[in-house]
Amino acid sequence: MTMADIKYIGVDDLDIDIFEGQYPVKDGMSYNSYVILDEKIAVLDTVDGSFIDEWMDKLKAVLDTRKPNYLIVQHMEPDHSAGIARFMDEYPEAVIVSSMMAFNIMKGYFNTDYADRRIISKEGDTLSLGRHTLSFIAAPMVHWPEVMLTYDTTDKILFSADAFGQFGALSRTGLNIDEARRYYIGIVGKFGLQVEALLKKAAGIEIKAVYPLHGPIITDELPLLLDHYKLWAGYESECDDCIIAYTSVYGHTAQIVRMLASEIESRGRRALAYDLARTDHSIVLAEAFRAGTLILASTTYNTGVFPAMRSFIDTLVEHGYKNRTVGIIENGSWAPTAAKVMKAKFENSQGIRFLENSITLKGGISSENIEALKAMADEICS
Ligand SMILES: Cc1cc2nc3c(=O)[nH]c(=O)nc-3n(C[C@H](O)[C@H](O)[C@H](O)COP(=O)(O)O)c2cc1C
Ligand SMILES: [Fe+2]
Numbered sequence: 501m502t503m504a505d506i507k508y509i510g511v512d513d514l515d516i517d518i519f520e521g522q523y524p525v526k527d528g529m530s531y532n533s534y535v536i537l538d539e540k541i542a543v544l545d546t547v548d549g550s551f552i553d554e555w556m557d558k559l560k561a562v563l564d565t566r567k568p569n570y571l572i573v574q575h576m577e578p579d580h581s582a583g584i585a586r587f588m589d590e591y592p593e594a595v596i597v598s599s600m601m602a603f604n605i606m607k608g609y610f611n612t613d614y615a616d617r618r619i620i621s622k623e624g625d626t627l628s629l630g631r632h633t634l635s636f637i638a639a640p641m642v643h644w645p646e647v648m649l650t651y652d653t654t655d656k657i658l659f660s661a662d663a664f665g666q667f668g669a670l671s672r673t674g675l676n677i678d679e680a681r682r683y684y685i686g687i688v689g690k691f692g693l694q695v696e697a698l699l700k701k702a703a704g705i706e707i708k709a710v711y712p713l714h715g716p717i718i719t720d721e722l723p724l725l726l727d728h729y730k731l732w733a734g735y736e737s738e739c740d741d742c743i744i745a746y747t748s749v750y751g752h753t754a755q756i757v758r759m760l761a762s763e764i765e766s767r768g769r770r771a772l773a774y775d776l777a778r779t780d781h782s783i784v785l786a787e788a789f790r791a792g793t794l795i796l797a798s799t800t801y802n803t804g805v806f807p808a809m810r811s812f813i814d815t816l817v818e819h820g821y822k823n824r825t826v827g828i829i830e831n832g833s834w835a836p837t838a839a840k841v842m843k844a845k846f847e848n849s850q851g852i853r854f855l856e857n858s859i860t861l862k863g864g865i866s867s868e869n870i871e872a873l874k875a876m877a878d879e880i881c882s
């Protein structure tokens with residue numbers, strides 16, 4: 501799976517339930533780490549704290565009797581950096597190669613920034629290993645400030661840190677665009693500008709393969725993944741599907757959502773409805789970014805909006821959701837307020853176009869509601 505002198509020493513985490521404290525990963529997660537065996541030996545990143553022994557065993561097996569010269573730390577998030585102290589204890593001759601910002605963060609985790617055993621590198625600096633020459637590329641906020649990618653100028657491999665990663669253990673999944681999207685939108689989505697800056701740098705170099713810190717190595721599928729990254733980083737939709745995110749207590753809002761979905765489908769467009777109380781929000785979030793139109797349907801709740809909808813819209817806005825069409829459906833038996841509250845949440849979002857047609861249910865579904873529903877479907881599909 502890797503070039504002959506580049507070895508994979510990462511691990512699969514099949515016990516993990518949620519990644520980064522919030523993303524369910526039913527197929528587990530991989531923490532990738534690589535060794536470049538050259539005249540000098542470089543190890544790229546470590547793994548999560550639960551797997552340091554396994555990682556160290558793999559490293560030793562690959563090294564045989566040799567000793568590593570460099571530990572390149574591309575990203576200080578603990579799922580990759582937890583093994584730093586163990587590595588440095590095990591190999592007292594080795595030095596860390598990383599950005600200054602990473603060394604600052606390192607001090608916070610390990611009470612040392614290895615001041616006498618380090619090489620501080622910045623964008624454009626190179627490190628020769630013999631056959632391989634590595635060059636470093638700053639990628640601030642993809643998705644922490646200290647991130648530095650490594651480009652192997654010899655074999656044209658981009659070691660991409662958390663960029664181009666995905667959920668899922670390597671033993672369970674290959675490239676899966678849905679999981680790459682859910683990973684990107686959830687973890688990196690807020691930083692589209694910074695990802696665009698990185699894509700620009702990547703466009704200027706020849707890349708034969710991408711070796712990320714999560715998920716599979718990307719070779720033949722790189723153009724496909726890059727095309728998606730361009731859309732995601734630019735906050736552009738991938739299609740004109742209509743996503744309907746809803747909450748319902750007694751089922752009336754759910755019922756009008758089903759009716760709207762079938763009206764939209766009968767007009768030749770795809771409509772997918774998600775119950776926000778029963779679907780993980782990272783899935784709905786990624787769907788909202790994938791599609792051009794989003795309908796939000798919520799019950800009024802204590803003069804506000806239902807909790808699952810409230811937190812979903814907060815998540816959308818926090819991830820920089822923009823440049824989309826949004827439609828609103830509310831339900832309230834005595835004083836419906838959900839529509840107003842939902843709309844107000846997008847106050848500071850850019851490029852949100854609200855549908856002219858909205859729908860207010862006062863409990864059940866009235867004949868006016870049916871008319872409004874058809875008008876809304878017409879407007880969505882026009
Ligand atoms: C806990 C709770 C709080 C509610 N608060 C309000 C409210 O502040 N204003 C209002 O008009 N309706 C309120 N309602 C009524 C619901 O909006 C109403 O029952 C609606 O029809 C529910 O739609 P559903 O059938 O899709 O669940 C509340 C309902 C519940 C269960
Ligand atoms: Fe990260």
Ligand SMILES: [Fe+2]
Nearest residue numbers: 577579662713
């Ligand atoms: Fe990561």
